[in-house]
Amino acid sequence: MTPSARLQAAIELVEAIATAAREGGAAADTLIRDYFKQRRYAGSGDRRAVRDLVYRAIRRSGERPPSGRAALLGLAEQDEDLLALFDGSPHGPAPIAAGESGAGAAVVPAWLLPRLDPLVNTEEVPSLLDRAPLDLRVNRLKGDREAAAALLPEARPTPLSPLGLRLPEGSQVENKDAWHSGLVEVQDEGSQLVALACGVAPGQDVIDLCAGAGGKTLALAAEMGNRGRIIASDTDRGRLSRLAPRLARAGVTNVEQSLLNPRAELDALADWRGKADAVLVDAPCSGSGTWRRNPETRWRLDPQRLSRLVELQAYLLDVAVELVRPGGTITYAVCSLLVEEGREQALGFEARCSSFVSEAAAIPGGRSCGPGRLLTPGHDGTDGFFVARWRAPC
Structure with a gap:
């Protein structure tokens, strides 16, 4: 040409x-x-x-x-x-x-610029379109970071996640033995930190309410050492169908998949009402935290779609309230830098469910952002994420 x-x-x-x-x-x-x-x-x-x-x-x-x-x-x-x-x-x-x-x-559509969280200042805005690195999460079920690094000598530890490795730009990973064996999984460092923020433990019953293709489900399973049970649920059949081969490659055996009908999630999860030790609500969102990977998604958003997403996020948090046991935890996460989807959504949840106690998301990096923490490309070098966690009353 x-x-x-x-x-x-x-x-x-x-x-x-x-x-x-x-x-x-x-x-x-x-x-x-x-x-x-x-x-x-x-x-x-x-x-x-x-x-x-x-x-x-x-x-x-x-x-x-x-x-x-x-x-x-x-x-x-x-x-x-x-x-x-x-x-x-x-x-x-x-x-x-x-x-x-x-x-x-x-960088940012004009109508969205005033809706960025106040922590994302003018100097930080250009970083929202920086080229994203290729990060890997080491699968504890298969080995540790040292073992993975030995197979991937070009990789370097990520600065925040204790499970992360970062490959040079342009690297291919799916032709590597470390990937084929399930020792590593492609996952941004921010997503790794969200999974760690859930604080799950072996033997627990956990619901990943918006599991999608299961990246965070796999991370939760590894933290649980394959002990206990995880329900990976979603309303998107196509995305959920991609989970099974990933589970097999990672050696995960404690995950059950559940396809949900939109706005009828509690019908399919009726047996779990009030029983889950932990619920992760990795909610559908604007994706503004991933613009550096998918910059055209800026063009897909409009005020009406954003309003529908904010309403859906609140609804899913209310579903989680029905599923968590007394003393259990709800972790809310969105790959967004918009105030409506992050701190304001979390504050709204606390206003509706005042008996739930906010707990600090015990993760490195990020900045305090209302009831949660905000990870951003400019400050943390990760995709943008808001994450908050609450404990249900006993």
Whole structure:
């Protein structure tokens, strides 16, 4: 592909990604993969170059751009070499028309900027789009960090999680023996800390209420030494279906899966009312703490969707109240930096359930944030997470 053809491919992809964001379609990585499946002539260098252009344009455009062309033109306005590729050559983009301008640049959509938690100050905002590291969690069921490091000499311990290893940018892990044997699992350091914040112990009965594909379920099982029972539940059949092979590879044997119907979770979990030692509510959220991994998710959010998410989070916390035993714990976590989903959600829970006692999340890193702690890319080098924990009255 010529440089101009690469630019035109990036324009087409950003257009498709923006459309998918508006209409609730596939994620950017999926669209890029499918695009090149249909264009076998593109070599590995072409794919890398186009992907880099696509994500540079996405990261630059805080607001969803009016078109893929506007997004790439905005990027080119700061890059003379890129600007010259709007040359009308075969398979390249048309020349720039008189008065045509590119999409504006921003890290955070304007309507969301005042909704960031006050701890995320102006200086910290650019870090929300830094490139995320590749972190691994060492599976205690299979070995310790020293054993994993011996198999992965290029890895370095993460600064906060006692279970974490960090690989250099561009590393591949799924071809490593440490991964195939189940000794390590890909998991951001922030997610590792959320699992540790639950404070689970061997022999307990634990519910992971929003388990998804099970990353934190696996971490909880390892902390419990495969003793006790974990109910991994979710309303998303597709995500939950990915858990079984991960359990097998990790050697986890104390997890039961439960597919729930939305707004009828307590029907499926009726036998667990008032019995769980610990409930983790890793609630659906804006994902604003993971923009550095998935920057196009900024384009999927609007005030109405955010309002629905905040209402769902409160509902799931109330479900957890019905499931936890007297003296048990509820841990609430969201991969969000928005005040409505973090400290305000936690304060709302305390107003509704004043008999529950707030407990400090015993994790390194983060900053005190209302009843919980806030982990951020700029302060902690992790994905952004709010986490809080409460103990039920006896």
